[in-house]
Amino acid sequence: MTDFGGAIRQSTEYEIAILGIPYDAKSSFMRGAAHGPYAIRHTSSSLMGNEFTESGLSLEAETVMVDLGDVDVSGDFDRLSDRILEAIRAILKKNAAPIVLGGDHSITYPLVKAMAEKYRPLDILHFDAHPDLYDSLYEDRYSHGCCFARIMEDGLVQNLVQVGIRAASKPQRLNAAKYGTRWVEMKDVRDPLVLEFRNPLYISFDMDALDPAFAPGVSHLEAGGLTSRQALSIIQSVKARVVGADVVELNPTRDPLSITAAAAVKVVKEVAGRIVEGRKSK
Secondary structure, three states: OOOOOOOEOOOOOOOEEEEEEOOOOOOOOOOOHHHHHHHHHHHHOOOOOOOEOOOOOEOOOOOOEEEEEEOOOOOOHHHHHHHHHHHHHHHHHOOOEEEEEEOOHHHHHHHHHHHHHHOOOOEEEEEOOOOOOOOOEOOEOOOOOOHHHHHHHOOOOOEEEEEEEOOOOHHHHHHHHHHOOEEEEHHHOOOOOOOEOOOOEEEEEEHHHEOOOOOOOOOOOOOOOEOHHHHHHHHHHOEOOEEEEEEEOOOHHHOOOOHHHHHHHHHHHHHHHHHHHHHHOO
C-alpha cells in the first residue's frame, strides 16, 4: 500500500493521482526498472517519513492524493501507450495532476502526449544524466533513449530544459540543437539554479540524474551527478505551475538498502507540494 506519510486517501475525487507503470521492456542495457513502482510505494509506506513537504505543507491535510494502482503493461508498446493515454486522460478529466512511477523512460512519450492534449503550450523540466534524444537506439525508435526525440519531433512541448546532463553523445547534441533544447550540463551547474517557465510545467525525473553516491539503484551509473539536495532545491525553487510528473528508471535490484527509492519518495513529495502550491495560486 502506498502511504507517503499518511497522505494517500481512498476517494473518487482527488487533486493528485499516483499511477504506476511497471514496464522496462525498452531498457537498452539492464532490466529492473519495472520494479520501481513497487519499491517507491514500499519505501513510502514505512514509518520512516511523514506527510509534510519541506515547505511545511501537509499532503494529508491540504490536498486529496490517491493511488490508482498500476497500468496493465502486457502486450506491445503500442498497446501500452494506448492504456497510458487512457489512464492520464481520466486523471486530467478530473482536473487532477498525475505523478507517475516508472518504469523506464520510454513511458514518458505517451505520458506527455496525454498532457499536451490538455496543456498547450506545455513545458518540460527533465532531470537526467542522458538527454534521451536519439532518433533511434539499437534500431528502436521507442527506446528509453529516444523518448524526448519523439516528444520534440511531434511538437508536444514548447520548451524542454534538461538538467544534469553528463553523458551526451554527438547525435544527441545535434538533436538538441535541432529542437532548440536547453541543457544545463553538470559541468555548468551552479548553485542556486533557479529556472523559470511561462507555460504549465511537466517534470520528468530520471533517478540517474543523481550521482550514484545518492542513487545507486539505477541501471546506468554515471558519476558526477546532482546531489539529492541540489535536485530538491531546483524543484523547490522552480518558477512555474507544475501540472504533472514522472519519476523513472529506479532499478531497486541494484540497491538493497533502498537509498534510491528513499530519494524517489522525497522527489515525489516535493513535486506534489509544488503541484498543490500551484493550484492554490491559480
